[in-house]
Amino acid sequence: MVASHRSKLLADFAQRGLIQEVSAGLDERLVASPSIAAYIGFDPSADSLHVGHLMGVLALRRLQLHGGRPIALVGGGTGMIGDPSGRSAERNLLDRATLDANRASIGGQLGRLLDFSGASGALLLDNLEWLGDLGMIDFLRDTGKHLTVSYMLAKDSVKSRLEGGLSFTEFSYMLLQSYDFLMLRKLHGVELQMGGSDQWGNITAGSELIRRVDGDGREGAPLAFGLCYPLLLAKSGEKFGKTAEGAVWLTTERTSTFAFRQFFMDQPDEQLEELLHRLTLDSAESISELLADHAKNPGARTGQRRLATAVTTLVHGESEELRARAVAETLFGGPDGRGSDPRALDAAGLATLAAELPTAPLPAGADATLLDLVTAAGFATSKSEARRLVEQGGVSVNGEAAGDPAASATSFARLADGSLLLRKGRRDYRMLRAG
Template structure:
């Protein structure tokens, strides 16, 4: 997107524009705008569900405006009730601070912090931790009607299950964040999920009431899959940006498993591919769905942005081996390290000089079969391979040609069950 492209037009084409306040388009067209989005540090990592607002900030910057990423070091001590059916567990201050630092590092993969419209990173603990309760209630609280707050979706949805005064007050704190950034940094736009609309407009109202200023809000849709499930949730739980929580390979596979019905939408949301390329991939999905061209482009692009091009390349290698039956001899040295984290992995001692390893023993040691008897039956059926070579009862011993990268053996039982052996 060029700097002259309208932010709202770009978001609308990509399906990422849900609603905006009156006058937002005119404000964005009038000059450089500073717009912010908040991130809740209740965990030490963002997850893929957070990528929708992150990409909103990316598009804001590409349109020539200045993004502000606000880490909620202060509000994270309370927790946002939006979208929650029960009270959040409150984290100790030191945990919130540690999580905030980790999130700041992850956001740096998406936003450019250099140049005239370089991104800014702020932490609301800077002003919230210094608040005086009496002054806050007198100066800010008087501008909020309890009747109006009770009508907000984030509060109304919790009336039956109950909501504490702590979480009830979150709206005031988020609105105050907007006011503080408006005063300190000239921020006049807030971006967030559609479930945040009530909190966001509370902020624009507070700026108008206290300072007579003009500010706007822009919301992005809450993303669901074609099957109706919440985006980013899997049987294993959340898909994290932290490689220690979700490996680059698992992250890559999450995108590869996208439903054909979702692939085009996900390309629009999470990549910066131009319109003609995305539409060409839409056509490829319709005409050649078995090739999964859109999913390949999506998985590589997002993984490279989050984990780097090398990690994306390695994930692509491992994926091609395990799911497309690629040639194991073409694996790079880095791919073996990644593979060892994703499939059963064992280390064995090198055989004595003049002898060879028995593959039957290796399959048992790696846990791919329960017994030598099972391994021998599979040998007779042609169901075992070592480094791509199909074994028989007469050719079950490992040869020099079977070693990959000098020390590895890749075992496969049937079509999909793999194990990696390192010979020391």
């Protein structure tokens, strides 16, 4: 049962399953005025965000749609230490130059996902701005004294690591993140911090620090609030956004747009509702209608197609999504189950296709035949085997059946980049490319 909230933002979050923990008083604060500045921290330990970050980025986007101001905080300072929350071991620490490069790359990605224009435009900040020159003596005197060791040890993010070993470096992370919240309130009027459920201890520590510093420790109306959304998990129970090859990244330098889109096409039916609500901006009403249509014919994969299209468009843009979709429909078929004509792909689409398929050199001899193409593709080890395969109707070239073993290789029209696309059976593809 979804909890009742009077504010539009929390009602929307609750309907989408985006509230696991929320501070008392936040609903009343948002009813009084939906204009609130909120932030989420992003760790620059890699040069790209991954799919697991999307729920947080879209939480900021939804907040903005409801009249709030989103702030994305890239932890250039805390990234040098590392957050123990949700980790089983201490990670390697990165040098300043690597963190600077990662921060710049992540900032570019956030710039495409959030609206930075206008009076309520998003802000992109780096906590190195106030942590870089922070002296240890001043920090311990002015901040460390407000949170006791027993208070910090009671947090799950710390307790879960004590037996296995937790360095003082990582133990101090909670204080630094709390200090971030305090500084963002002073500099930008931030009242709300959001994050995954493994961040609740750090978030409430920040709220407590603000109460003690700015409220002199007195009870009363909250000065700062927290909201945690559930961690998004795959069907296997692992954190969402991982494949056998590793994380699914938001940059094409690590994960191609095609592979990114296919990751969402491969999601199981039972997770569609959760993923559509949390990772798209589609309305709850349109999602309900879509799922009803999907249930009538699950084989058409209507839900997966919408999920893949919506998320890929958000991250990579409409033109890149259309290109990745065209390649996917060439290989796997469209909504009607039939494959698209590869001759309709432009050079960029064919480059995407070639990156996803095994390739081989196109036979160059003037007397080359279809049998030479089949053996060059690796579909047969001899011309006699290739002949049997062709005569059995098991080969197509550029989407059309090829049944004449003696057909000249030059009789097949080349694709836009001069290549040929061969298929054996239903799904075994090769690209033959001119040298």
